[in-house]
Structure formats: C-alpha cells, structure tokens
Amino acid sequence: MNNSSDPKKYKNSFLNWIEFRLPIVSYIEREYKDYPMPKNCNYFWSFGAMATILLVVLIVTGIFLAMNYTPHTDLAFNSVERIMRDVNYGWLLRYLHSNGAAFFFIVVYIHIMRGMYYGSYKYPRELNWILGVFIFLLMMATAFLGYTLPWGQMSYWGATVITNLFSAIPVIGEGLKTWILGDYTVGNATLNRFFALHYVLPFVIFGVVALHVAAVHVHGSNNPSGIDIKSKNDTVNFFPYMIIKDTLAICVFGFIIAAVVFFGPNLMAEVDNYIPANPMVTPSHIVANWYLAPFYAILRAVPDKLGGVALMFASILILFFLPWLDRVKIRSCNYRPIFKWFMMLFFVNFFVLGYVGMKPAEGIYLLVARMGLIYYFVFLLLITPFIGRIEKTKKLPLSISNILNNNHSEQNKFQKEVN
Amino acid sequence: MRFIFTILFCFTFCFSIFAASETKNAPKHEWSFTGLNGTFDKSAIQRGYKVYREVCAGCHSMNLLYYRDLIDIGFTNDEIKAIASEYTVIDGPNDEGEMFERPAKSFDRFVSPYLNEQEARYSNNGSYPPDLSVITKAKINGPDYIYNLLLGYVDPPEDFELGDGMYYNKWKEGEQIAMAQPLDEGYVDYDDGTENSLEQLAEDVTTFLVWSAEPELEERKSLGIKVLLFFVVAGLFVFIAKNRLWKSVN
Incomplete structure (x- = not known):
C-alpha cells in the first residue's frame, strides 16, 4: 500500500487522512451541508434543531449539577441550595437546567404539532414518527425523575402520587410499585435510583434522537405543502440556507429563554418545592409539572x-x-x-x-x-x-417550486394593481 | 409572522396559567429589587438583618446562611467575627472524645434558636416556625406575601372563631396564624436613625429575606442584560445575513 491511494478529495490533508480511514467527513458533508431541504420550509422546521441544542444544554448543565448534588433524603435539598449559593455560577446551571427542561417541552410540543399539522408522520416517515413518540415518552420519564431530585415538597408528593399509579394495575400493581420504589414508600432508596436513572436516560434520548435525525435524512424533510421533492429546483442546501434560518430561530428563542432564566427563573416552578420534603405534611394541592x-x-x-x-x-x-x-x-x-x-x-x-x-x-x-x-x-x-x-381535499400543487412561483406572480399582480 | 404570533400565543397562554394561580388580591408593594435592573438597597438589608436578629431569630432558623455571607451586604470581616462570636455552637468531638461548646465563627451556619424540630414545636404550642432562608421563594409572590403578613394583624371580624392559641391575620390562608404579631412600631431601634415604623421594619426585614433567598439576584440580572443584548445583536446580524442569502433563492 502506498499513500497515493489516499483520495485527494479535500484541500486539507488532515481531512483526507481521516476520510480515508473513516468516511465521516463526507458523511457530514452529505447530511449537513449538501442535504437538500425543501425551499418552502417555514420556521416551524427549526424546532427540531432547537430541541437538539436544548438537549445538549440540558446534558451539559446536568453533568455539572451532578458533580455537586447529593442524592440522599437528608442532604439533597441542601445540596441543591448549596449549588445555588456557593458553587460558582451554580444558580445559572440550575436555573438553565430547570427552565431548560420546561423550554425543551415547549419546543418539542411545537415540533410535534408541526409534524401533525403538516402530516410529517405519513408514508414514508412512519418510523421517524414512532421514534419521535418514543423520545417524548423518555422525556416525560426523565422530567418526572428529575423533578424528584431537589427533594422539595412537590418533588416528594409528586413522586408519591405518580408511583402510586402503578399500584392500580391489577395483581402485580403493589409488587411493581414496591419494586420501582425500592421501599414501601418514597424514600432514600427511591431518590438514589431516580438520580441514577435521571442521569442515564438523557443519553438514551440522545441516542434515539440520533436515529430520529438519521431516519428523516433518508427520505428528506417534509414541507408545508406536504408534497414530495420533484427536482433540484424545489430544494436548497442545508448549509448555508437552513443553517442560517435555524440560527435566527435560535437567537429569537435564546432571547426568550434568557429572559426567563435571568429575570423570572422561578416563574415556571412550584413554590412548594422550596420547602424541604416532609412526609408528614401534604401540600394543599399537588400539581403536576405544567408540561405534563x-x-x-x-x-x-x-x-x-x-x-x-x-x-x-x-x-x-x-x-x-x-x-x-x-x-x-x-x-x-x-x-x-x-x-x-x-x-x-x-x-x-x-x-x-x-x-x-x-x-x-x-x-x-x-x-x-x-x-x-x-x-x-x-x-x-x-x-x-x-x-x-x-x-x-384541495388540489395539490404540481411541485414546490410551482407554489413559490405562483406566490410570486400573485405578489407581482398585487403590486401591479397597487401601482 | 404567523410563526411569531403562534409563539406569542403559547407564551401568553403559559404565563396566564401561572398568573391565574395567584391568591386573593393582596396589595403590591414597590420593591427596589424587582424589574430588569433591580438592585438591593444594602442599608435596607442590613437594617432587615438587625430586625431578623433581634426579633425573628427568637423562633425562626435560617440554616442555609453562613455568617460569612454577611460580607455581601456590607459587613466587614471584623464585624462578622464579632457578630458570630455572640452565638454558641456545639463542636467536637475533641481529642478526648468530648463534644464542646465554642463561639461561632464566620464559617458557621446561622445558629438555630432550637436544637431540633421537637424542641421548636414544644416551645411554640405545637407549631413549627419554618426556616426563613428561602421563604420568599416558597410563597406565591413571596416578598409581598411576607410584607402583607407582617402588616396583616388586625382585629378579627366579630363572627370569626379563632383556634386555640391562634392569632388573626387577614393575609394568612385560613386567616389565622400560630405566630403572635412579631413586629410593631419601635420594636427595633435602627443604628442609622431610620424611622422604625411598622411599615419600615416590615419592608427592611422582607428585603433581607429576599436577599437571603436570592443572594445572586444582582449578578443574575446584570449578566441577564448582557445575554439578552448578545441575542439581539447576534440575531440582527443573522437576520441581515439570512435575507441576503435567501434573496437569490426567492
């Protein structure tokens, strides 16, 4: 073997070296640069990218929070408060994490609604939809587990109410509940395992998200008209056309998230969760996280x-x-x-x-x-x-570029009339 | 445009959910720490700390705070040492295996008035005075709630039946509270000559409690302005770039 068999696809020799051994460079180029996006996609198509970024933010802040958190019923509440008070920028980590989770749900709900309204779940993207619902299920489980960790009143009683649901299942219910809790009531064993699961599930979500993204790239993204891509005229390259739109959407959404994190970090929190968990006192009403x-x-x-x-x-x-x-x-x-x-x-x-x-x-x-x-x-x-x-049903347009051209000619007509 | 409206709609909807959960319309107070650039009035926190130390601390612990935290509200190291040394903590075991008492130091947590919950309940007719460290975050509209509560001791309506050992307070849920009126005009003398009316005492101690619940508030808001500005500026550039790029496509 001599080196001359290395393909000289790229100017950068390092990229060539990598590409020859693991064709990851061409993969990224194919999937995130030249990937054809329908021209007519609106900003609702940015919510998938936003959700992915939020997931990364949640995982990163979560890792740093876990470095300072203690999953023990006597210490959990105070360790969270220690993060807020004594850890450098701990308040930022924690508020980003808790509000980030809420915004993750907002973004994902909008993403799901987009998928439903524009029929993205239909042939040939059924598996994609199934993976998405699976992500949603995992998200709900993860959010519930995470809500238990600060060990405030709502954490404790929320966990009690939700785990109690399993006891409704006939025959195996009670046993299943005890198996989940590791005890007869929500206690230290529960908190420990909930922490372990809350740490690992986001990585599972990340894995399913990777499949979800890979699956959508097989047949390409849907678009507001719901019709298939007919020619290259119907599409633009992901880079830079979609990237720039996604970045704009992220700036707008980042602004909203920052406004909440910095100026109303407890707007979406339950006040009772700033009272340490007390099994002897039931809060006046136990409410679910608003996103559930x-x-x-x-x-x-x-x-x-x-x-x-x-x-x-x-x-x-x-x-x-x-x-x-x-x-x-x-x-x-x-x-x-x-x-x-x-x-x-x-x-x-x-x-x-x-x-x-x-x-x-x-x-x-x-x-x-x-x-x-x-x-x-x-x-x-x-x-x-x-x-x-x-x-x-209404008559479908012939192609995506047709819709855009019609819009333009209508606009032109309108402008002529105005003139 | 439709997209923006949809987002706005979702948000107004979400926030109206939270707003709707507010309790009966208690009066709102003007605070220096609310708003985009709200800051703490340090002298108010110091006065409030004096109120806490001389009145509230008789029953209420604040066990998330350390004496060293007082440096944030303008006390010097020497003053903090002096304040801490007025309290006694149990430390140990020493080399002979004995627990011993020593004056508190700046790295100690605020000393609690009671050894444990049982003693607190025993001394308070069965009620447990809650820890005040994060109390303003543990109530809906916390600062206003605390302020109103402190001013809410009025004569009960004639047909109102008070429980045994309870006091009437119009802002407490159920309108009765186990805590006797803690503050009144002149209960605490201020060193800086500020008038010690009930309203002033209540405002100062509430400010102190908000600081103790959110010591990061000023840092958070000043960083927040910068982050918001970043997104505005970055968003503008991206918007211009996006329009230029898409011009050829459209």
Whole structure:
C-alpha cells in the first residue's frame, strides 16, 4: 500500500487522512451541508434543531449539577441550595437546567404539532414518527425523575402520587410499585435510583434522537405543502440556507429563554418545592409539572383509578399508531379544509387540558377535563380515520417550486394593481 | 409572522396559567429589587438583618446562611467575627472524645434558636416556625406575601372563631396564624436613625429575606442584560445575513 491511494478529495490533508480511514467527513458533508431541504420550509422546521441544542444544554448543565448534588433524603435539598449559593455560577446551571427542561417541552410540543399539522408522520416517515413518540415518552420519564431530585415538597408528593399509579394495575400493581420504589414508600432508596436513572436516560434520548435525525435524512424533510421533492429546483442546501434560518430561530428563542432564566427563573416552578420534603405534611394541592399537566388532567378526569391510569397511558401510546389511523394520502392540513380545523381544535384542546390539569379536579375544571378527554380520543379514533370519506381535499400543487412561483406572480399582480 | 404570533400565543397562554394561580388580591408593594435592573438597597438589608436578629431569630432558623455571607451586604470581616462570636455552637468531638461548646465563627451556619424540630414545636404550642432562608421563594409572590403578613394583624371580624392559641391575620390562608404579631412600631431601634415604623421594619426585614433567598439576584440580572443584548445583536446580524442569502433563492 502506498499513500497515493489516499483520495485527494479535500484541500486539507488532515481531512483526507481521516476520510480515508473513516468516511465521516463526507458523511457530514452529505447530511449537513449538501442535504437538500425543501425551499418552502417555514420556521416551524427549526424546532427540531432547537430541541437538539436544548438537549445538549440540558446534558451539559446536568453533568455539572451532578458533580455537586447529593442524592440522599437528608442532604439533597441542601445540596441543591448549596449549588445555588456557593458553587460558582451554580444558580445559572440550575436555573438553565430547570427552565431548560420546561423550554425543551415547549419546543418539542411545537415540533410535534408541526409534524401533525403538516402530516410529517405519513408514508414514508412512519418510523421517524414512532421514534419521535418514543423520545417524548423518555422525556416525560426523565422530567418526572428529575423533578424528584431537589427533594422539595412537590418533588416528594409528586413522586408519591405518580408511583402510586402503578399500584392500580391489577395483581402485580403493589409488587411493581414496591419494586420501582425500592421501599414501601418514597424514600432514600427511591431518590438514589431516580438520580441514577435521571442521569442515564438523557443519553438514551440522545441516542434515539440520533436515529430520529438519521431516519428523516433518508427520505428528506417534509414541507408545508406536504408534497414530495420533484427536482433540484424545489430544494436548497442545508448549509448555508437552513443553517442560517435555524440560527435566527435560535437567537429569537435564546432571547426568550434568557429572559426567563435571568429575570423570572422561578416563574415556571412550584413554590412548594422550596420547602424541604416532609412526609408528614401534604401540600394543599399537588400539581403536576405544567408540561405534563394535560396527561395529569386525563388521569384525574376518570373517576376510576385504574381507568384513569389506563387512559393516561393510552393517550400517549395511541400516538404510536397515528400513521395508520390517518389513511388520507395528502399530508399537509393546508389541503384538507375540514380536518385542518379539527386538528387546530385538537391543539387548543391539549392546552385546555394542560390548564385544567393544574387546577383542582372539581366542579367546572373536572367537567372541562372530561370534555377535553373525550375530544382527545374522538379526534384520534373517530375523526382522523373516517373524515377522509366525507372531506373534499384541495388540489395539490404540481411541485414546490410551482407554489413559490405562483406566490410570486400573485405578489407581482398585487403590486401591479397597487401601482 | 404567523410563526411569531403562534409563539406569542403559547407564551401568553403559559404565563396566564401561572398568573391565574395567584391568591386573593393582596396589595403590591414597590420593591427596589424587582424589574430588569433591580438592585438591593444594602442599608435596607442590613437594617432587615438587625430586625431578623433581634426579633425573628427568637423562633425562626435560617440554616442555609453562613455568617460569612454577611460580607455581601456590607459587613466587614471584623464585624462578622464579632457578630458570630455572640452565638454558641456545639463542636467536637475533641481529642478526648468530648463534644464542646465554642463561639461561632464566620464559617458557621446561622445558629438555630432550637436544637431540633421537637424542641421548636414544644416551645411554640405545637407549631413549627419554618426556616426563613428561602421563604420568599416558597410563597406565591413571596416578598409581598411576607410584607402583607407582617402588616396583616388586625382585629378579627366579630363572627370569626379563632383556634386555640391562634392569632388573626387577614393575609394568612385560613386567616389565622400560630405566630403572635412579631413586629410593631419601635420594636427595633435602627443604628442609622431610620424611622422604625411598622411599615419600615416590615419592608427592611422582607428585603433581607429576599436577599437571603436570592443572594445572586444582582449578578443574575446584570449578566441577564448582557445575554439578552448578545441575542439581539447576534440575531440582527443573522437576520441581515439570512435575507441576503435567501434573496437569490426567492
């Protein structure tokens, strides 16, 4: 073997050396530089990138927090306060981490809504959608575990309420609960294992995110019109065209996150969590983290405990089947005049469920939660599969570049009229 | 544009959720530490610390604070040593295996008035005076809540039935509280000649408690302004670059 067999693809000899042994340079070039993105993607397509960056921020701040945190019931609360008071920029790490988690959910919710509205879950991206729902499940578990760690009142009682759900499962329920807790009640054993799991799960999420991204790159990104890419005229290169859009989106979102982290870091926190956990005193109402509240509302809307638990898990698991519930070939709701409004209502309904999930389960709130619960399942199980039979969809454009050209000619016409 | 509106909508919605959870409309007080560039009035914190030391500390611990932390509010090292030495801590065991008492030093935590929760409850008619280190973060609208609570001792309505050993306070949940009115005009004499009205005492001690709960507040806000400015400036440049790049595409 002589060196002349090294391909001279790149000007930089170091890159050539790497490329010859591990073709990672061409991989990055293919997937993150020349990767074709539909021209008409709007800013909703930036939320995936934002979520990835937030995940990295959470992992990095989390590692530094873990260096100073003590997972012991007697010490956890004070070790978190020590981070806030005595560790250099510990307050920044902790506020970035706790608010970052909340924003991670906001970004991911918007990302999911985008996927639903523009039909990104349909052929050929079904597996991509499934991986996404899987990430969402892992996120919820991780967020719940993390919320336990500061060992405040809401941490303790939140953990108690959620782990109690498992005892509703017939036959194995009680045993399963004890197995999860490592004790008969939430205690030191629970805190220890929750910390261990909270540390490891984000890396699992990161792995699934890698699959999620790899999978979307196989058939390319969807776009607001939902039609396939027909020619090179329909696309732009990821670098620099999408990168610059994503960077702009990140600047705007970074501004919002920074505003909360620096000027209202406890806006999204429960005040009771600044009281150390006390098994003898129950807070007046135990509320879920707001980003899990829609599912908490579903849980409490059902009078029967087992029924509530079953419906709560069903409400998430059903999302796995969305690609097969929706048989209509047209992806984007822009071309589905009726379904579009049911979809919008589904999103509003989700917010409403979140709102009532943070209120006591009584009176009007309970009624609203029940109606929201019914619509959640009616939408997914009845409207989505059967609306295709009565809906007259709009005519799809021929290609993406066609849409853009039409828009331009309309604009030109408009300008001519104005002139 | 639609995108921005959607984001805004989500946010106003989220924040209205938090706002809606506020309790009955208690009066709002003007604080120096709120707002984008809020700062602490150091002399107010020092006065507030005096109120805490002479009144609150009789029952309430602040065990997240160290005497050394007082350097942040303008005490000198010598003053801190002098303050700490007024308290006794149990240390040990020494070389003979005995626990012993010694004056507190600046690296000690604030000395608690009671040895443990049981003693605290025993001395307080069964109630446990909460630790005050992060109390303003542990209540909704913490600073206003504490301030109002301190001013909220009024005569109960005629038909109001007070529990045994309880006091009426119109801002406490259930309108009764186990703590007797802790502050009133002239309870604490200020060294700097500030008028010691009840309002002044309450404001000062609340400021002290906010500082103890959020000692990083000033640093956080000044860094926050810089970070926000960074995103604005970077965002502008990126916006211009993006428009130039996409001009050819459109």
